[in-house]
Amino acid sequence: MWILIWxxxxxxxxxxxxxxxxxxxxxxxxxLSGSSGRLDVLLRAVNSAxxxxxxxxxxxxxxxxxxxxxxxxxxxxxxSLKGVHPDERSIAGQVRAVTKSQIPPVGVWQEYSRGIAxxxxxxxxxxxxWSQEGxxxxxxxxxxxxxxxxxxxxxxxxxxxxxxxFTNAESDLMCNFESTxxxxxxxxxHSCITIVHHHLDRH
Amino acid sequence: MWILIWxxxxxxxxxxxxxxxxxxxxxxxxxLSGSSGRLDVLLRAVNSAxxxxxxxxxxxxxxxxxxxxxxxxxxxxxxSLKGVHPDERSIAGQVRAVTKSQIPPVGVWQEYSRGIAxxxxxxxxxxxxWSQEGxxxxxxxxxxxxxxxxxxxxxxxxxxxxxxxFTNAESDLMCNFESTxxxxxxxxxHSCITIVHHHLDRH
Numbered sequence: 001m002w003i004l005i006w007x008x009x010x011x012x013x014x015x016x017x018x019x020x021x022x023x024x025x026x027x028x029x030x031x032l033s034g035s036s037g038r039l040d041v042l043l044r045a046v047n048s049a050x051x052x053x054x055x056x057x058x059x060x061x062x063x064x065x066x067x068x069x070x071x072x073x074x075x076x077x078x079x080s081l082k083g084v085h086p087d088e089r090s091i092a093g094q095v096r097a098v099t100k101s102q103i104p105p106v107g108v109w110q111e112y113s114r115g116i117a118x119x120x121x122x123x124x125x126x127x128x129x130w131s132q133e134g135x136x137x138x139x140x141x142x143x144x145x146x147x148x149x150x151x152x153x154x155x156x157x158x159x160x161x162x163x164x165x166f167t168n169a170e171s172d173l174m175c176n177f178e179s180t181x182x183x184x185x186x187x188x189x190h191s192c193i194t195i196v197h198h199h200l201d202r203h
Numbered sequence: 204m205w206i207l208i209w210x211x212x213x214x215x216x217x218x219x220x221x222x223x224x225x226x227x228x229x230x231x232x233x234x235l236s237g238s239s240g241r242l243d244v245l246l247r248a249v250n251s252a253x254x255x256x257x258x259x260x261x262x263x264x265x266x267x268x269x270x271x272x273x274x275x276x277x278x279x280x281x282x283s284l285k286g287v288h289p290d291e292r293s294i295a296g297q298v299r300a301v302t303k304s305q306i307p308p309v310g311v312w313q314e315y316s317r318g319i320a321x322x323x324x325x326x327x328x329x330x331x332x333w334s335q336e337g338x339x340x341x342x343x344x345x346x347x348x349x350x351x352x353x354x355x356x357x358x359x360x361x362x363x364x365x366x367x368x369f370t371n372a373e374s375d376l377m378c379n380f381e382s383t384x385x386x387x388x389x390x391x392x393h394s395c396i397t398i399v400h401h402h403l404d405r406h
Contacts, residue, residue, distance in 0.1 A: 033290040040290035053366060053389040086391070087236040087243035088291045163256060183404055186256040188289070194397040201386055
């Protein structure tokens with residue numbers, strides 16, 4: 001019983017913004033780094049957030065923010081996700097299926113398939129929801145406080161951009177949250193997620 | 204001039220073994236996690252070894268070991284690699300093209316395209332070559348010495364398996380090298396590479 005409660009409370013969350021990834025209408029699975037607005041960056045983020053070599057991190061969620069031609073959020077929840085393989089094309093197949101359906105109202109999370117839900121809205125709504133749910137929020141930023149100098153509570157959420165920097169509007173929304181850095185190099189998003197996981201696994 | 208010499212000497216190397224990845228004859232780009240013997244694991248390793256968000260790690264090489272239906276090694280060298288995108292399908296396209304050509308003799312490295320060379324042979328040959336080139340070798344192993352307790356010289360090489368453990372024959376070849384651990388969880392290969400890079404970047 002104690003383990004169940006513990007598992008319920010501890011959680012890690014990641015949010016990544018795909019500034020040019022189409023929010024609707026689908027895309028070609030054969031050109032994930034081109035015409036789909038660098039969706040490949042988000043797919044690798046899903047992989048590194050949720051998969052270990054032979055299993056899934058059940059304590060972790062990741063929310064993709066698709067901001068090309070509309071705004072849609074897609075949440076992958078490790079606790080209930082089934083039937084998704086860790087390769088880019090497999091994850092892309094799930095994302096494409098979701099983008100062919102209607103965008104739900106802002107703030108309404110509709111389950112699409114097991115462990116995958118979607119909603120209207122952008123990073124502002126995600127930050128608001130996470131705050132209301134007691135999640136402490138950290139913005140990944142090369143100029144932030146080094147990760148190893150921070151301490152983390154039961155629910156920690158990390159916000160990343162894709163290959164582009166945050167927009168001014170996004171930065172304004174995030175300016176009141178702690179920012180954290182992994183060093184001077186601008187690493188790929190999924191690499192940042194891996195390093196955060198490793199740090200939290202060890203501390 | 205000093206920078207050039209420094210860049211020449213410092214280097215990081217990764218070797219990953221794909222126990223079931225076909226060494227010849229090509230494969231479908233649409234099924235990288237299935238009929239190609241979990242090539243997807245190796246592709247993500249190439250991504251995490253060589254790519255940062257907006258550039259390539261010029262000090263890094265990775266050698267893929269394709270051990271399905273023959274033995275071929277494919278080396279990606281960050282110093283000279285051109286025209287490869289970081290997504291799985293793009294890297295897979297390069298690997299597929301190589302696997303359609305004849306396997307060179309063991310120990311003979313033939314350049315296939317800029318920054319990509321291939322050779323016959325298996326991990327035994329790679330370990331021998333690295334040793335001769337003054338590279339200190341570390342085997343990634345959950346039971347090894349914690350990474351943070353080790354020190355690293357100018358040329359460090361790290362050996363990983365794919366989704367399968369090392370075979371007994373491979374373990375025998377590696378038993379005289381230092382082994383290093385990233386913790387108890389069996390992480391994905393590309394995640395291990397990311398954590399090693401991050402550690403070396405910081406120390």
